[in-house]
Every structure is written in structure tokens, then in C-alpha cells.
Amino acid sequence: MRAVVITQPGRFSLETLPDPTAGPGELVVAPDGCGICGTDLHILAGEVPFTSYPIVPGHEFSGTVVEVGEGVDHVGAGDVVAVEPSLFCGRCRPCRTGRENLCENFDSIGVGRQNGACAELVVVPGHKAFRLPEAIPRAWGSLVEPVSCAVHGFDMLEARLGDHVLIYGAGTMGLILTQIAAHHGAGSISVVDTNAARLPRAEQAGADFVASRPDEFDRPEGWDAVIDATGAVAAIEDAIRRAARGATVLLFGVAPHDAQARFSPFRVYNAELRIIGSMAIRHSFERALHLMGRRMINGDLLQTHRFALDEYAGALETFRRGDGLKLTVVP
Ligand SMILES: [Zn+2]
């Protein structure tokens, strides 16, 4: 099979690898779409501590089951599945207390030790494969992974009906969060992105107010739920300042691991702010499928470019330039 292989930090190439086979409890899937996200750039830069090279990247994917290992009976050959890429040890304390996304031995297909889906074939644990409902267009299958991260984010946010929501960032994640907030009974949704070209899509996704600078909004009392989907320190600091009394601030975007942000501890105390994080997927993959099956997420708003396997370099270049939104590799 052909596969994109990141051989070491900074180097990748299109290679021919032996076709993988399904061991007990496993499936072989032929990916039909694999999303590119910031994590892929971090793997290439050598910034993910648990990546073991060489690795085939690709953790946001769906595809057709082509081989079923012994003991897998919930899907069969020919089924179209979306795959939850996170791998948990099941033994550490977070795993034993139901917080598997915080596993001390966290691993992920296409990120850590197991080859991912920028390839013609990928092996996955059978229980991580979920049949894609007919109601979901196949091209949207690779969006289930990012949507399930946003669903977990909303679990953490614990927003109430009628809450006023402010979202920083109108990239793929910001637009998914906007759509969920719209269906979650937000009182209003404001979306800010310094790239004004992204704002019309935020309106299509359900934002009531959009701006390229948060000062353009007229809401001096602040917002009840503030979500950073950028990971930029300036946005995070601003988000905490604009939170209403009693508000929750969700840090959803991935900041650089050594970044530092400034905020007023007095204000956190005095306004009873909750500042929380949200990491990957927790029991939210199947629920993301249900939301998408009901068309609560419009994948057409999110997917902008498609690339063949041998165009991986161009896909990364397009991602780096910030052109478009979700880029999809079609192996
Ligand atoms: Zn990702």
C-alpha cells in the first residue's frame, strides 16, 4: 500500500509499505477521507512527546472495512465506519475513574505508536470503529473526530439554555462549536476572528454577531460562556477579561506547551469565574455521530480542500498558510 510516512521530525515521503492485516479484535480499514489538523504539524515538527517515528500520520478519518479480525462482530467487510483514534491503557488512575481522555499512557492512531490513515489501509481496534449512519454524507465521515472533541468541550462547559456565548476563532473548531451552541439553546452567539474573511461562514454556522476585534461587540456586562478555540495567549487573556460575573471560560484551543497567560486572580475569586480545559474525546464519539446524523453540524461549511496522498506536502503548505478550513486527504 502507499502511505505518507513521517520518518523523523522534519522529514516525510510517500512510501510503499506492506499491506497490514487484521489481528484478533482488529479491523483493516481503507480510508476514504482523513482530515489534517494542527496536531499533524506538531508531529512533523517533533513536538508531540509520545510520537514514535517512523509514523504514518492521520487521526481524523473514516473509510470502508476491508478485513475483519477474529472476535469483531459489530461491523463487517464493506461497512463504512468512522474511527475514534484515541487509545487508552485502561489501567491508570484516570482510566479507572472514567476519564480515559486523561490517560497517563495516552496514545492515538496516527499520532503516537500506531500508523494512521494517510495511507491506502490502516489497522484499528475493532471497538473503536463506529458505523457511519446513512444520514451522514460519506465525505463528512472524517469530521466525526473533531466534532466529538467539540461535544466533549460542551460537556465540560455545562452551558445553560439562554446563556450568551462568545467564541474566539472561526476556524474549523470555532465553526463546529458555533453550530453546537446554536443547537444548544444559546441566548446569543458572538464569534470573533482576526481573519475577517472567515466571519461570513461563522454567520452561516449560527453566529448572531461577528467581529474581527472583540471591542466591536456591544456587551459591557460580558458573556456567560466564553470559549477560546484559537490557543493564542492574547485571545485567552481577552476571553478571561470579557467573561461575565459567574461565567465559565473554556480553554479549547491548544496553546503552545510552554505558553504563559496573565489574568486577575482577584477577578476569578470575586466574579466566581470557572476557567476550565477540554482535552480530546471523552465518551463523545458516538454522540457526535448522532448530532451529525440529525444534520446539526453542516460539514459542507467546514470542508474546503481535498488532496490526494501524493499532494500531502501541498496540503500541509495550504494548512500553514491558513487558507481554507478543514483540509481532507483522500487516500
Ligand atoms: Zn486533529
Ligand SMILES: [Zn+2]
Ligand atoms: Zn490509562
